[in-house]
Amino acid sequence: MDRLWSALSETHRRRILDLLRDRPCSVTELVEALGLAQPAVSKHLRVLREAGLVRVRIEAQRRIYSVDPAGIRALDDWLTPYRRLWNERLDALGWHLDATDDDPGHRNAHHDHGRI
Amino acid sequence: MDRLWSALSETHRRRILDLLRDRPCSVTELVEALGLAQPAVSKHLRVLREAGLVRVRIEAQRRIYSVDPAGIRALDDWLTPYRRLWNERLDALGWHLDATDDDPGHRNAHHDHGRI
């Protein structure tokens, strides 16, 4: 878990994920997109790989990297218990009940946060 | 956004969030729970606050900290475009459709991941 977070804490690595979300890329492509030296990018990719956030497919001398859903999944799992929390608070405070809400039934739940 | 991730990259800070998710706590309570020195905890709390992850309520000399949904919300938003991705991959590969799935209707859904 620690690896996951520390991998994601870096701007360039999040940028890499953004790029890979679009389409799988070779290292060279990423180097060009990021404006970093190639070794730096390779290192970032290593970190991302060890965190379960990207995968490699070897294709001749090219390494084609793509997002590994496992890592994202882990992050989502971590987030789950908190999501409940912010749903409660949102309607408790009468905030923006926008359309991005996945779970429409929840906002009507009787929120008795009795322990506070 | 950078602040958010760097705040979350630290184990103790994530632990603090875990604790606060249960109930709001004073600094001293957190100090005891974490086994860290008080100044260290105060610094972590500062970082979490500036990242929009916790809030403070002043109560006499006590500072009562609690989770600020805003930060969690931001993280969730970041995750959104990726969630689509791993949904596609999961059923494309016929992976573990375990019981942790929040959305029971989904696993039976006819998964036409037409765009990949």
Next chain:
DNA sequence: CAGGAATATAACCACAGAGGCATATTGGGG
């Protein structure tokens, strides 16, 4: 109003990690 409890801030130290350059490695093409 003095004393102490609760918390924040400052100064300092130590270590992790991000970046750069040089080099090793691997695979393909002439």
Next chain:
DNA sequence: CCCCAATATGCCTCTGTGGTTATATTCCTG
């Protein structure tokens, strides 16, 4: 088989940051 292209790894440096101790601040209590 040799050379080049693509990528990884090693080594070094430097900045960022987490931890500690000491001190400032704030507010209740006797």
